[in-house]
Structures are given as structure tokens and as C-alpha cells.
Amino acid sequence: MMIHPSYQDLMNVVNEDVEPGEQPVVQSRYSIVMATAKRARQLVRGEKALVDDSEGKKPLSIAVEELYEGKVKIVGDDE
DSSP states (O other), X not given: OOOSSOHHHHHHHHHTTOOTTSOOSOOSHHHHHHXXXXXXXXXXXXXXXXXXXXXXXXXXXXXXXXXXXXXXXXOOTTO
């Protein structure tokens, strides 16, 4: 089964604002998985979805869509 968007697509979107020579925000699939899981847990606890047409979708699918559309950002531990 193919996941859309792919991990690589998500990593590219998350890292697109990084200046040349700077450390990418996300360097592994693990970081993407952890970020989407964290956001999915927030949605389960009742936070409002930031994308349209979220009715009936699973929290993890919504979290992936939010990340892909740039509605949520991944920040490092120091931010």
C-alpha cells in the first residue's frame, strides 16, 4: 500500500524553508512519524483540525494532511 504523501514528500515540505547550509528541520522518517503522531494525539484530545474536509477522516490522516499543507510546523526541542 502506498502512503500519500510519501515520507520523502513530507520531509521536502517541512524542510523547504531551510536556508542553504542550515541543518534540515527533519532528517529522518522517524521525525515525521513522531510529529504526525503527536499532532494526531492533539486532535484526539479535541483540538480543531486545520484543514478543510476533515469530517470522517482519522486523526493521523488529518495530521499528515496538515503537515503536508504547511498548516502545522515541526520545531526543534530548543524552540
